Amino acid sequence: SQQGEEDPQALSIQEGENATMNCSYKTSINNLQWYRQNSGRGLVHLILIRSNEREKHSGRLRVTLDTSKKSSSLLITASRAADTASYFCATYTSGTYKYIFGTGTRLKVLA
Amino acid sequence: SQTIHQWPATLVQPVGSPLSLECTVEGTSNPNLYWYRQAAGRGLQLLFYSVGIGQISSEVPQNLSASRPQDRQFILSSKKLLLSDSGFYLCAWSVQGPINGYTFGSGTRLTVV
Numbered sequence: 001s002q003q004g005e006e007d008p009q010a011l012s013i014q015e016g017e018n019a020t021m022n023c024s025y026k027t028s029i030n031n032l033q034w035y036r037q038n039s040g041r042g043l044v045h046l047i048l049i050r051s052n053e054r055e056k057h058s059g060r061l062r063v064t065l066d067t068s069k070k071s072s073s074l075l076i077t078a079s080r081a082a083d084t085a086s087y088f089c090a091t092y093t094s095g096t097y098k099y100i101f102g103t104g105t106r107l108k109v110l111a
Numbered sequence: 112s113q114t115i116h117q118w119p120a121t122l123v124q125p126v127g128s129p130l131s132l133e134c135t136v137e138g139t140s141n142p143n144l145y146w147y148r149q150a151a152g153r154g155l156q157l158l159f160y161s162v163g164i165g166q167i168s169s170e171v172p173q174n175l176s177a178s179r180p181q182d183r184q185f186i187l188s189s190k191k192l193l194l195s196d197s198g199f200y201l202c203a204w205s206v207q208g209p210i211n212g213y214t215f216g217s218g219t220r221l222t223v224v
Contacts, residue, residue, distance in 0.1 A: 030210065031210065035215075040199075040218070040220065041217060041218065042117075042201055042215035042216055042218045043155075043201065043203075043213075043215045044215070045212050048211070048212055088154065088155070090212075092210060094210075097143060097162060097168070098157050098160055098170075099212070099213065100157070101154045101155040103153060103154040104154055106152075
């Protein structure tokens, strides 16, 4: 079953603009991760945020987590054409052996 | 360094034929191993996971099975493929449980015709 729901489902922006994607989930979590998938390829881990953290940065990526609202956002600043990909959130709950993935946001950055 | 190998990259199989997809991990021991399926334009659905040799947990009852004959080998199989088995299959591994996330293989695109 899907735990996370990303929104928007698709996003198209101009190069240089910022892209924001949101993820909502249903149950309590230990951490949340964001992954990137280029078309027809495997997923690449981008960033992990733990339930006791509110914000993390990695290069041009900024992730926030609001456990009271059960939501997270991924911000990509100064986007590039190479950022064109699908982005997924995945949640982990202690006592399970798995992450549950959302449905993804397809980002297209126009040069 | 740890790497994960998944093959083949693409596969076209007729309905009713058998399936065997293999995933191997290098550079680590006793990993947790996972098979996910991704339908076109959709999220990932967990099919099977394994925390050790011979230990398989099935998430979704279906036409597929998994086996782990060796510590770093995970195999996805079917005796008779259905059209609905088409999709993108991804193998992943993690160490010390999944808490630090997964490393994914490059995936297998399966088309059942």
